[in-house]
Amino acid sequence: MLNIVLFGPPGAGKGTQSQKLIKEYNLMHLSTGDILREEIEKQTPLGIEAKSYIDRGELVPDQMVVGMIGQALDQYRNVSGFVFDGFPRTTVQANRLDAMLKEKGESINLMMSLEVDHNELVNRLVNRGKESNRTDDQDVSIIRNRINIYNERTKIVIDFYKAQNKYRAVKGMGSIDEVFHGLCDAVEAYK
Numbered sequence: 001m002l003n004i005v006l007f008g009p010p011g012a013g014k015g016t017q018s019q020k021l022i023k024e025y026n027l028m029h030l031s032t033g034d035i036l037r038e039e040i041e042k043q044t045p046l047g048i049e050a051k052s053y054i055d056r057g058e059l060v061p062d063q064m065v066v067g068m069i070g071q072a073l074d075q076y077r078n079v080s081g082f083v084f085d086g087f088p089r090t091t092v093q094a095n096r097l098d099a100m101l102k103e104k105g106e107s108i109n110l111m112m113s114l115e116v117d118h119n120e121l122v123n124r125l126v127n128r129g130k131e132s133n134r135t136d137d138q139d140v141s142i143i144r145n146r147i148n149i150y151n152e153r154t155k156i157v158i159d160f161y162k163a164q165n166k167y168r169a170v171k172g173m174g175s176i177d178e179v180f181h182g183l184c185d186a187v188e189a190y191k
């Protein structure tokens, strides 16, 4: 299997690039953001609780997202690998992901982190907010809060994968295709 963590701050292009990676390498896309938005749409108890965090730009509690990913790993068997998009976002989540994969005799192969300037992140999310109805993209102060939380709580996950020699920094500035080429280069170098 090829198991990839696609990492980066909000608006770095994780969702955008995941779509391209799963096609190129025939992988299954697991986005905690997408799963949470589906739960909100269906108004499940999990979705209702998650919405209060997402609307403020906060992280949803670890046990909720870990449970969701655990269920998805059980559901999708016989796949050639996963792209984990937006997960793990804390060191607790990273540890739990390693443990869940280990139970299945699997592990993360590569963690690719998209590097994008702060102003570009804000611009992309403000623009997406104009076109989508995503509540967390509507307000610049919420967008800045998400980026701050990334810097305070999520960025440290890089160290977790660095220690396992799985971390690769990839340029996230430039066109969507240019960024994708950078990601493919990192995957090919790994292979």
Ligand code: B4P
Binding pocket: 008, 009, 010, 011, 012, 013, 014, 015, 016, 017, 032, 033, 034, 036, 053, 054, 057, 058, 059, 060, 061, 065, 085, 086, 087, 088, 089, 093, 124, 125, 127, 128, 136, 146, 172, 173, 174, 175, 176, 179
């Ligand atoms: P996510 O759904 O993961 O969203 P994101 O980080 O905001 O965006 P992403 O990086 O995927 O951006 P995209 O490609 O779409 O999380 C939403 C919320 O859910 C979180 O804030 C949190 O509350 C919660 N959550 C999710 N996972 C969690 C977890 N594990 N633990 C706790 N809480 C969790 O790109 C953004 C925009 O930029 C798009 O409009 C796109 O078109 C554009 N774009 C992309 N690449 C571009 C490029 N190269 N040039 C120009 N524009 C580009």
